Amino acid sequence: MTHHYSHLLPPSWKSQVAVWLAEDTPSFDYGGFVVGEAPRKAFLLGKGSKRAVLAGTPFVDEIFRLLDCTVEWHISEGDEFEPIKHVATVLGKARYLLLGERIALNLLARCSGIATASRDRCDFSSKRTKDLAESYGFRGIIAGTRKTTPGFRLVEKYGMLVGGIDPHRFDLSSMIMLKDNHIWSAGSITAAIARARQVGGFSLLLDVEVRDEEEANEAIAAGADVIMLDNIEGSELASVARRLRERWSGGQEKKKFLLETSGGITESNLGERAISEIDILSTSSVHQSVQHIDFSLKIQMSPKVVA
Template sequence: MSLTATSSSTRDNYEHLLPPSWKTQVQAWLAEDTPSFDYGGFVVGAIEREAFLLGKGNSEAVLAGKPFFEEVFNYLGCQVEWHLEEGETFKPVKHVATVRGKARYILLGERVALNMLARCSGIATKSKEVLDQARGYGYKGIIAGTRKTTPGFRLVEKYGMIVGGIDAHRHDLSSMIMLKDNHIWSSGSITKAITQARKVGGFSLLLEVEVQSEAEADEAIDAGADIIMLDNIDGSQLADVSKRLREKWTGKRKFLFESSGNITGENLKDRAINDIDILSTSVVHQGVPHVDFSLKIQKPKTT
């Protein structure tokens, strides 16, 4: 019985998140990988073949990136049959999918598809790991990634975070107004920066302000920030500051607290404080180990 699922009845269909432009990114990857002649393709030709996608490595992993993988081969006239669902955890070695088509086209798409899937699944796996770790500490808030993503590959990386179960955070400079230290120093003050941003951002955008101290947090809250990022404040200081601010402003202003800056698996327990609504970290997508996949063309069966 096949485990392939094409509906969202048992698991979310994350492909529905993707913008209209996503397929052109896949085409650009293929164009980059074969800018002129396909010499290896000349050797294998147009004979029909079947290839197994195998999930390898040394530990459990989360599968993420199915739409991108499938589009690589759809564009090349091949078909993909999935044996796992998006977001499903598997143990190596696992037969994840079967690709069918002309040999040269399977090999044209092989490296592009595998590189993408390895990176996306690695991010999903790490995202789930950090989320599970935080929940194990009793943290009930949001675990989020950051905007420290790879230019040109952001969509895949953010997609991997979502499949892994965490919040992708803002996708770009237009997604949310975030005023960091450089914005504030350049404009003159937290209050002035917030006033200027509200004037152009309107009512529909959340406004987040990065602060370095309790006094700066007070100013940002008083000026009407929606989210206060307590940057590089950690340990007992983070717990004390967030508790005092909650007590001071409860009933006067509505806001969320975000903690960011140097959050790792080693210090996550100290930062997983339920007075903090959001923990954002790049550890879920920067320097993340890739999940090892291979695509093996099967030898024809002899009769």
């Protein structure tokens, strides 16, 4: 059975597309008046200067479906392409093609940019992120973050999935993450974890941000599932991770947990962070300030033009 990324999308996602259309044309469609409703064919072209990953096709399909247009894709979601590539053909009335044009292009540009960065560069280098990380001995999970654009998170997290990385928690309700402000407000790591467990129950993982080894030990003892070693770098990260593993690996104190590194990850320090002792490497570089992929929609001239 074939599984498509679109099968992940919630029932509510299509209503968001209608909101995008309403935002872009809140009153009169002056340009649409000029072109009218003659049937036309438009080519969707993947441009730019480098290889890219196509992502966002379900959203584009829905944009044009609401405008009574049809989209025929010539490559599939997640496929890589070299510019300039004729990725799809869109059929419909001229003014409806243009009503959906900019929304579709903006969405594809952002979503495909995130998918491309996730799969290939991660803003670290021209080498694939996973290959680069594995060259340092890393065999764990590369994940995004919740630092997404308000109102556009579904598309951005979707782009991460198409690109092949873990999207991390989707929102505040999908995993409990306790950061410095939670801990300071609660009084201690132990108190914060106890309160979280009281309401979160057994079904939600608990990720706790710590600043040093002492805080990490407190979080593990209190029952955290994931320990985020925030901004701990270099040889300190490796030594702290090893000592935590050794302390909690057996005996009466045996605990199961994952170690996560996050914060300020760049190409220059990736080798220090992507180490075998770490389970999760989370970074916002795959969705914040990524280079968009350039797409254009070109309506083809009718063979008979009436003056």
